[in-house]
Amino acid sequence: MQGISYRTFGGPEVLEYGDLPEPKLAPDAVLVKVVATAVNPVDLACRSGLLAPLLDTSFPVIPGWDVSGVVVQRGWSVDEYAVGDEVIGYVRKDWLSQGTCAQYVACPVRTLAHKPRNLGFQAASGLPLAGLTALQALRRWLGLRRGETLLVHGAAGAVGSMAVRIGVDLGARVLGASRADAAERVRALGAEPVAYEEGFAAAVRELAPEGVDAALDTVGGQALADTPPLLAEGGRLASVADGEVLSLGGLYVFVRPDPRDLADLAGLAEAGVVGVTVARTFPLERAAEAHRAAAEHPGSQGRTVVAVDWE
Template sequence: MKAMIVREFGAPEVFELAEIPTPEAKPGEVLVRIEATSVNTVDMMIRQLGPELPLSPPAPAVLGMDFAGTIVALGEGVTTFAIGDEVYGCAGGLADLQGALAEYMPADARLIAHKPSNLSMREAAALPLVGITAYEGLLRTGISAGQRVLVHGGSGGVGHVAVQLARHFGADVYATGGGEKQLALIEKLGAKSINYKTETVADYVAKHTGGAGFDVVFDSVGGANLTHSFEAAALNGQIASTVAMVELDLSVAHFKGLSLHVVFMLIPMLHNHGRAAHGQILTEIAKIVEAGNLMPVLDEQRFTLTEAGKAHARLSSGQGMGKVVIDI
């Protein structure tokens, strides 16, 4: 089969087209003919850092975590899927798991679900990693109808899904963005937009909550921005962070009685721990999509398998809006 592989790690130009053996479905796996995959920040980190990142696969490697496609073979013991089923998931591209930048990919059947019937393959391929991350983070905060929820980075890959899911759960949703296009997308998705470049945390907390703070803060920006999340949260508030790799003074969190939930959705793939939860979440997300309450936003530029490097460059440029998708 054709695949884009990396023999060494570094710039987007490291991808090269190669012919490699078509894999077989091992027990508990399905073999998927890949129709589309999407690029996530973690894919770029693996491509760039390689062995410096503990979760990277050894070279030569096939990267790409998210995918949508059609099952062409079933491994021993798989009973929940059939040949011909259209599926989507996040099931490879790290450690010892082959990725989706190839014509075929083996996938643990626990990590995938039937594709939402009203989405194209391209749209479905944009959802798994960001969808699972947003869903898990919001559920861990105990989100409920009527709460005020703030999403940091509401136009980003994870953020734009978190905005829609929070609305699906009945919350009153606000989201930060830094430009006219970003703020317009946030409004289109049904949240109240906040320009973090022109409004301080104190300003928008006073404006939107009367100074009380937000019940839930979903922080898809992370790092130093976590201090803004602490500042924006209500007393006994809940914070979910997807980017918590930072040294931080927790004093504010202590005096406000905050709960911090760190979401690292790659754990099931990396450690073969709780993988069935991902399949279950993707099944729930499919229902939400089919009910009309969630739609992934795709970048306007299109890429083919041999343009994987260009797709990575597009995401790293910061010029894209929505998920960058590669057609296989």
């Protein structure tokens, strides 16, 4: 099969296009013909070696954890999917080696759900990682409840925009922090916008004088550091971007593959609660350009996608 791989950590220039062995198929996995894979910040971190202290690596590494595609073969013990089913997946395994930026990927069934019928393959490929991160952060880690006030940092980004929409769907009042030039996008998502450039903390206190019940950080750094005083008594804090949250009494969220959560997310997409905007698409052989574009445009204007099977 054709695919992208890297044999050493580094910049986008280490990505190579060429022949790769087809993946072996475990009894509890399906072989998926990849149509598209979204590029996420974590893919850039893996490629550069930032996650090497946390995940074992077996070179050559095929990058990518997000996928949309079609089942072409089932493992012996699989009855959840049939050949021809259209699926999405957050295919994170326990080590770096066999990713989704190739013509085929072996996907454990625990990483998959049926593709939302109302999304094309390219848009659907941008749903799993960002959407699961937002869904699990709000439901599992923060336990967001109807009637509560939620603050989302980076509300215009890939994860943040999903969190805004899911928070609204859960019945919360959502304050969306972003750059001033993204305020209208945040408002359109259903949040009350708060600009970082315009006295952020004071603006939050004015909107929520008694504090916010929960805060989700997707930015890290100063935005996270400014958040604890904005919490109501008993307020909860979680970050998907900065481990410093632990020293602030909050929770660090690292998204987990979960077929039930992914199926719920697909249902939210079909209901129109969440969606994906694709801003840039590259063919498989130009995946290095896709990585560069993803680094330059982190997600507030839409996702960067590698179209393996060009639509």
